[in-house]
Amino acid sequence: xxxxxxxxxxxxxxxxxxxxxxxxxxxxxxxxxxxxxxxxxxxxxxxxxxxxxxxxxxxxxxxxxxxxxxxxxxxxxxxxxxxxxxxxxxxxxxxxxxxxxxxxxxxxxxxxxxxxxxxxxxxxxxxxxxxxxxxxxxxxxxxxxxxxxxxxxxxxxxxxxxxxxxxxxxxxxxxxxxxxxxxxxxxxxxxxxxxxxxxxxxxxxxxx
Numbered sequence: 001x002x003x004x005x006x007x008x009x010x011x012x013x014x015x016x017x018x019x020x021x022x023x024x025x026x027x028x029x030x031x032x033x034x035x036x037x038x039x040x041x042x043x044x045x046x047x048x049x050x051x052x053x054x055x056x057x058x059x060x061x062x063x064x065x066x067x068x069x070x071x072x073x074x075x076x077x078x079x080x081x082x083x084x085x086x087x088x089x090x091x092x093x094x095x096x097x098x099x100x101x102x103x104x105x106x107x108x109x110x111x112x113x114x115x116x117x118x119x120x121x122x123x124x125x126x127x128x129x130x131x132x133x134x135x136x137x138x139x140x141x142x143x144x145x146x147x148x149x150x151x152x153x154x155x156x157x158x159x160x161x162x163x164x165x166x167x168x169x170x171x172x173x174x175x176x177x178x179x180x181x182x183x184x185x186x187x188x189x190x191x192x193x194x195x196x197x198x199x200x201x202x203x204x205x206x207x208x
Contacts, residue, residue, distance in 0.1 A: 004085055010165065011184070018128050021061050022068065022124075024101060024138075028181075033197040041073070043128075043207065045140055046102075046109055047098075047102050048084050048097065048102050049084045049086065049102050050095040050102050050103055051086075051095065051104070053067070053107060054094070055104065055105060056072065056086070056088050056091075057072065057073075057088055057090030057091040058071060058072040058090070059071050059072065059090055062162040066124055072089070073086050073088050073089055074087070074089065075087040075089070075118060075119060075178070076170075077119065077121045078121070078124075079121050079125065080121075081099060081106055081125075082099030083096055083097060083098055083099055083106075084097040084099075085119075085121060085127075086105075087116060087119060087133035088108075089116075091110075091120050091188055092110065092111055092112055092114070092116075093108050093109060093199065094108060094109040094111075094119075095107075095108050096108065096109070104186075107129075107172065109127075109151075109152045111131075111152075113133055113134055113135065114129070114131045114132070114133060114134060115132050115134045116129055116130070116131040117130045117131060117162075118130040118146065118162070118164075118165045118166045119131075120166040120167060120168045120173065120174060121168070121169065122147075122193055123147070123168075123172040124193065125150040126146075126147050126148065126149065126150075126155065126193055127144040127147070127148040127149070127150065127152075127160075128145065128146065128147055128166060128174050128188075128189075129140045129145070129148065130144060130145065130160075130162045130166050130176075131144065131146055134143050137190050141157070141159070142159065143157035143160075144159060145157065145158045145159070145160035145162060145174075145188055145195060147189075147195075150161055156194075156195060158188075158195035159198055159199070160176060160188045160195065161179040161186045161188070161198065162176040162179070162204065162207070163176040163177050163178035163179040163184070163186060164182075165177045165178065166188075167184075169187075171207070172191040172193070173187055173188075173190055173191050174187075174188045174189040174191050174193075174204065175187055175188060176201070179201075179205055180205050180207070181207060183207055183208050184203075184205050184206065184207050184208075185205070185206055185207075186195065186201050186204065186205040186208075187200070187201060187204040187205075188201060
């Protein structure tokens with residue numbers, strides 16, 4: 001595939017001079033992007049986590065694995081300190097690799113009673129879960145947003161418009177993606193990490 005060139009059009013704004021509109025000429029800038037090669041993967045600069053089948057749960061499926069049940073871990077995040085967190089869905093636990101020590105997980109956190117759909121790591125190490133009880137206890141509020149300390153202690157629970165996924169915003173606030181539309185973002189916490197009310201979440205939802 002030959003190298004392609006993208007043309008960037010720089011358009012100058014109209015300037016009102018003496019009551020008449022005038023515009024500068026259009027300037028075309030050629031920017032070479034190089035050659036794209038399909039099917040050629042680069043070697044990784046570093047391997048940050050390793051685990052064998054005796055450390056992470058894997059399940060053989062007859063189908064593609066996308067609609068007929070999980071085949072293995074699909075959720076991960078990286079802390080600000082560089083530790084790697086992987087949700088081992090079949091064993092219902094989190095595995096954590098320390099930065100610079102990829103050979104084996106350094107520790108694990110188990111959650112046998114929770115159905116975890118997504119998670120994100122906060123700036124201060126707080127673990128935010130989009131989760132519900134697999135078997136809700138009597139009188140459970142149905143809260144689906146959990147905040148846990150790095151050691152697994154529950155800090156608080158709240159009802160949240162989580163949508164399809166959790167994301168951490170640039171300010172450190174936690175967002176739910178896909179509540180109003182596939183591309184909407186809903187604030188679930190402020191940067192301080194405390195839960196917002198459902199009314200505040202709805203009011204703060206924005207598209208794109």
